[in-house]
Amino acid sequence: MKSIFIVIPAYNEEKNIAAVIQDIKKADNTYHIVVVDDFSKDKTYDIVKNAGIDVLRHIVNRGQGAALKTGSEYAIMKGAEIIVHFDADNQFLASEIASVIEPIISDQADIVFGSRFMGKPSNMPVLKKNIVMPLAQIFQHFIFGIKMTDPQSGFRAFNAAIFNKINWHSDRMAHCSEILHFSFKNKLRVKEVACTVVYHDFGQKFSGGLKIIKDSFLNIFIKH
Amino acid sequence: MQIQQIIAIVIIFFFIARVFNQKRHDDININEFRFWLVFWLASGVAILFLPVIDAFVFDLGFSASGIEFLLYLSVAILFYFIFRLRLRMARLEKDLTEIVKNIAIKR
Numbered sequence: 001m002k003s004i005f006i007v008i009p010a011y012n013e014e015k016n017i018a019a020v021i022q023d024i025k026k027a028d029n030t031y032h033i034v035v036v037d038d039f040s041k042d043k044t045y046d047i048v049k050n051a052g053i054d055v056l057r058h059i060v061n062r063g064q065g066a067a068l069k070t071g072s073e074y075a076i077m078k079g080a081e082i083i084v085h086f087d088a089d090n091q092f093l094a095s096e097i098a099s100v101i102e103p104i105i106s107d108q109a110d111i112v113f114g115s116r117f118m119g120k121p122s123n124m125p126v127l128k129k130n131i132v133m134p135l136a137q138i139f140q141h142f143i144f145g146i147k148m149t150d151p152q153s154g155f156r157a158f159n160a161a162i163f164n165k166i167n168w169h170s171d172r173m174a175h176c177s178e179i180l181h182f183s184f185k186n187k188l189r190v191k192e193v194a195c196t197v198v199y200h201d202f203g204q205k206f207s208g209g210l211k212i213i214k215d216s217f218l219n220i221f222i223k224h
Numbered sequence: 225m226q227i228q229q230i231i232a233i234v235i236i237f238f239f240i241a242r243v244f245n246q247k248r249h250d251d252i253n254i255n256e257f258r259f260w261l262v263f264w265l266a267s268g269v270a271i272l273f274l275p276v277i278d279a280f281v282f283d284l285g286f287s288a289s290g291i292e293f294l295l296y297l298s299v300a301i302l303f304y305f306i307f308r309l310r311l312r313m314a315r316l317e318k319d320l321t322e323i324v325k326n327i328a329i330k331r
Contacts, residue, residue: 056329073325073329074329
C-alpha cells in the first residue's frame, strides 16, 4: 500500500475547505491530507485545524506555487510515496484522485496531469475555454515546446521520488507551466487523465495569464 | 559655456553634495558612494565637454546632437537599472518564500 499525500494549497477558502476535506476522506480514508494555508484572512486555518488535518501556515502570503512546494516538501519529510496536488475551491472531484494516481501505482507514469479537456463534464466559462486556455496552450507550445490538452491544470499527481526533477521555482501561478516544462525536459513518463471540473467562479482571469508570462520570463533570468 | 550647461552643472553639484551628505550619515555604503560619485562626475564632464560629444556622436554616424544622445543613453541605462532592480526584488522574494516555507514546516 503506497503512502499517498494530498497537498491542498488554500487561501481564503473557508466556504469550501471543509467540503473538500470531507470528500477526500470519503473517497479514501487512507489518504494523508496536508493543507497549506497561505496566510488566509478568513477562518480557513481554524476550520482545517479543528478537522484534525495536518495544516501548515504561511506567515506571509506567498502564492499557490509556494504553498504547493511547502506542502510537497512536508509530505516527503513524512514519507510520502505519491503526492497529489488538489485545489481547495472544490472544483475537482475527490473521487477522481484514484484514476489520477492509478498510472503511478501501476508504474506506467512518473507524473499524471488531470485534464479538463478530455471529454469529462465541465462548466468552464466560455471565454476561458475558447480564448484564455487556447492562448495558454499556444504560449506553452512556443515557449516550452509542450503540447498538452490542459496547460494549466491544478490537479496532478507524481511519484515523490521525482520531486527534485520537477522542483518548480514560481511562487505564484506560473508553477503549472514550470512543472510541465521540467517533466518533459527531464524526460519523465507523463500521462494525462480526464477529470471533471466544476467551476464556482471564473477562476484565474486573463490578467492572471499575463502574470504567468511575466513570472516565467523573470524565472529565466534568476539564478536558482 | 551656455546657460543650460551652467544650470546642469549646478544641479550636478547639488547631487554630489547629497551623495557626500548621505555617506556622512551612513545612509549609503562605500560602494554606492563610489558609484554615484563617479556617475555624477561623469555627467558633469559630459556636460562640460558637450562639443566633444557632439563630434563623437557625429563620427558614430548619428544625426542627433550630443545632448540628445546623452538623453537616449540615460533612458537606456534607466531601463537596465529597472530590470536589475526587478531581478533583485525577485531574488528577495525567493528568499522570503524559503523562510516562510521553513517556518511553516518547522511549526
